[in-house]
Amino acid sequence: MIPKGSYIVTFRKKPVQHRAHHHHARTLAELPTGQRCILDHLDLPEPIARRLMELGFVPGTEVVPGKRAPGGGPRVFRVDGSEVALRHETAAKLFIRRHPESDLVVLS
Amino acid sequence: MSDCHGGTPRAGLLPNPSIRPPSAPHDRPIIVAIVGPPNSGKSTLFNRLTGLRQKVANFPGVTVEHRMGKAKLKDNHEVFLVDLPGVYSLHPRAEDEQVTHDVLKGLRPDFPKPDAVVLILDSTNLGRHLVLAAPILDLGLPTLVLLNMADDLAARGGKVDITALQDELNCNVALISAAKGTGIDRIQQFLIGTAVRLNSPPPRIELPVLHDVPKCRQWAATLGKRASYRAPAPPLWTRRLDSVFLHPVAGPLIFLAVVMAVFQSIFSWAKPVMDGLQDAVASSGVWFTHVLPDSPWRSLLVDGVWKGVGSVVVFLPQILLLFLFIGILEDSGYLARAALIADRTMAKFGLQGKSFIPLLSAYACAVPAVMATRVIENKRDRLATIMIAPLMTCSARLPVYTLLIAAFIPNRKLLGDFLSLPAAIMLGLYILGFLTAVVIARVLKSSILKSRDTNFILEMPPYRWPTVRSLSLRLVDRAKVFLHRAGTVILLVAICIWVLAHLPLHNGHAPDLEHSLAGSIGKTIEPAIKPLGFNWKIGIGLITSLAAREVIVGTLGTIYGVEIDEPAVSSAAKTQAIGEPSHGLEAAIHQDLSTAGAIALLVFFAYALQCFSTLAVVKRETGGWRWPLFQFSYMLALAYSGSWLAFHIASYFLH
Structure with a gap:
């Protein structure tokens, strides 16, 4: 869905720590920036879940966490060609499963 | 606000009940609704087609705003364009979605049912935006699907086969850039043809169950594949600018x-x-x-x-x-x-x-x-x-x-x-x-x-x-x-x-x-x-x-x-x-x-x-x-x- 050629595949400065982090990551909120994942399910009330699905957060879709607003504000997620910002508490309700071909992918 | 510009009588600009056009399609002005998701360039297109010949108004009883305008066609006829609130689906949940839904289905007593629909989608984001095509085509109105931001799509290496998509959707599809004004001719052609098309509703195509979001997305994804849609590379400049504007230190300072x-x-x-x-x-x-x-x-x-x-x-x-x-x-x-x-x-x-x-x-x-x-x-x-x-x-x-x-x-x-x-x-x-x-x-x-x-x-x-x-x-x-x-x-x-x-x-x-x-x-x-x-x-x-x-x-x-x-x-x-x-x-x-x-x-x-x-x-x-x-x-x-x-x-x- 997302052309791979446009990303630089690289390890971060502390790859071990990130991997350990990823191992336990269960929701979008816990993922490090650039870590691709597959959305598994949304644990949110219907209207909000529906809005999120309309914006691209459909189970089975690839999601990539991007920039976080300064000072721990909402975070931008790349999903299905667009970017959507969510607060930490919303992202923590979006459960993920491991990306089949994922290693650390850091986006330019 | 009263008249936008003097000269022509403006009584007909807003089809309110008292001056509602007669129902015979040949006597009353043709009304075309412009629909699209937020950020699809709907308003830019509307402005381009109507210029200053437009008015902002509220539907009575609700807070939702819409804009009406007249577009002058090349054959010297005029059509009314109504710019409806941006929606992702026709699932009536929020008030503006309800209005778009009701207007398109002809359920509002104060507003005549549109004769045709212009659906505008962002071509750089087609995977998501095509989903809206399902409920719109389900209306059974003559529809023109516009894929906007064609310049952006091409510049970032994306592509889409318009003819294939046209065959799949069984309606007119055009690639345009509302901001640059390219492809506007196709809209003119469609609008000119609206009067002829009124009596022959478009053939139905197979659509997914509309309230099932994952199913609709699947349908859109399949459509995209058949039209050999290639999503453009991520907007590099947006990434670069974001890394400055959302930078932990520079971001708030710039703000x-x-x-x-x-x-x-x-x-x-x-x-x-x-x-x-x-x-x-x-x-x-x-x-x-x-x-x-x-x-x-x-x-x-x-x-x-x-x-x-x-x-x-x-x-x-x-x-x-x-x-x-x-x-x-x-x-x-x-x-x-x-x-x-x-x-x-x-x-x-x-x-x-x-x-x-x-x-x-x-x-x-x-x-x-x-x-x-x-x-x-x-x-x-x-x-x-x-x-x-x-x-x-x-x-x-x-x-x-x-x-x-x-x-x-x-x-x-x-x-x-x-x-x-x-x-x-x-x-x-x-x-x-x-x-x-x-x-x-x-x-x-x-x-x-x-x-x-x-x-x-x-x-x-x-x-x-x-x-x-x-x-x-x-x-x-x-x-x-x-x-x-x-x-x-x-x-x-x-x-x-x-x-x-x-x-x-x-x-x-x-x-x-x-x-x-x-x-x-x-x-x-x-x-x-x-x-x-x-x-x-x-x-x-x-x-x-x-x-x-x-x-x-x-x-x-x-x-x-x-x-x-x-x-x-x-x-x-x-x-x-x-x-x-x-x-x-x-x-x-x-x-x-x-x-x-x-x-x-x-x-x-x-x-x-x-x-x-x-x-x-x-x-x-x-x-x-x-x-x-x-x-x-x-x-x-x-x-x-x-x-x-x-x-x-x-x-x-x-x-």
Whole structure:
């Protein structure tokens, strides 16, 4: 869905720590920036879940966490060609499963 | 707003029930609905097709706005275009989705069912946007599907096979760029053909179950595959800019710099133009006095109408400049980033990042701000934002602030060339409004508007260059609204004040202001406002400014135009001494108000909700008088106690 050629595949400065982090990551909120994942399910009330699905957060879709607003504000997620910002508490309700071909992918 | 441009009769622009076109398709004008998700370029296309031949209107009973316009076709026919609210689906959940749904299904008794639909989608984001095609095609209306931003798609290496998509969807598909104007011919062709197509509904195609979002997306994905859609590479520039604008250190600094630059430029850039206009109004007033024969009519025309309206029109450049900046921020995509940066801070006051957008617009005018709160899905957050929006220093306060500050605050330097005392006071009033708003929001959100839903969802549009075309359309629109107000409400108040100030007649002559009707009204309320340091003349101004804040400037212009001989203290007699007022009205008001009283008056205007338009729009948006009345009362209480405090503190320090 997302052309791979446009990303630089690289390890971060502390790859071990990130991997350990990823191992336990269960929701979008816990993922490090650039870590691709597959959305598994949304644990949110219907209207909000529906809005999120309309914006691209459909189970089975690839999601990539991007920039976080300064000072721990909402975070931008790349999903299905667009970017959507969510607060930490919303992202923590979006459960993920491991990306089949994922290693650390850091986006330019 | 009345007619956008003279000449043609405009009665048919809005198909309201009374002038509803007859149902025979050949007799009535053809109505085409423009539908699309938010950020798909719907409004840009609408503007391109209609130019200035458009009107903003509300559907009766609901708060949702739509725009109607006429597009002139190449075969000299005209079609009506209606720009419906942006939606992701036709699942009627939010009010604007309900309206789009009802209009398209012909369920609104006050609005005829459209004859055709133009569906506009973002071609760079087709995977997601194509989903909307399912419910639209399900309507069975002749449909044109536009894939917008073709230039962007090509530039970023994406592609789509239009012919294949056309076959799959069984309707017309065109690749366009609404911003650049490419592919507009295809729309013309479609619109010209609408009348012919009316009798032959398009063949049905197989559609997914509409309320099942995952199924619909699957359908869209399959469609995209069959049309060999290749999504474009991610917008590199957006990424790069985001890494600057959302940088942990640079981001907030740029945010502050942008906000400060906006305010700085409104005051420094607009000043010369405003001074020029002010002098023009004053000297043309003198010229009128010389040219016209001496009569009560000359006085009404010069002192009542010309000075009353002129003193308000002077502020047009400043207001337009503010709207220009907000327009640039919004169209470029920065405003969404600003909302993101502001979110954490706003959350501390119980609000959210999305409140930032309406609150920033409230610096221009509370009316569009209250309407802009619709981006906030959470009802309680939205109400809280509406309640505090009028505390932001709107442009209508500027005339009042500028007049009082110029008249009373000496032009002393505080921080070298960087900040002068008048500028500091002005800034202080902005900060006062903002801080008070923050406190009120906190109080409301922890009492009557407490909510548990803390979700925040905001789509980040890619950065784009704002186009001159859309910016100028915005400005023309704002200028029309402002001048219309000056030409109606303010003109009317100016005439009323002049009449009240000239009656009852004494031996065929106008009475002193003190013994006129206006004077006795002012004197009646004087006891109530005396503790704030205001006399009866200011009282007249306060009463008239209940309609709109800036009216007080016109009123005082009329009152003092009556009382003093304007040319004697006109701008020709500018004095150079520090703190000495340079214009007639400033000099005149100086005789009637102490500096402490002026400061109290500034605080009063910072807090009081003297604006019918705001009350009306809040009533409409909240669906009743409860909230606007609450808002008016709490703000009046703030204004009264605030200015009482300010008067006493200022009196203590100034003596």
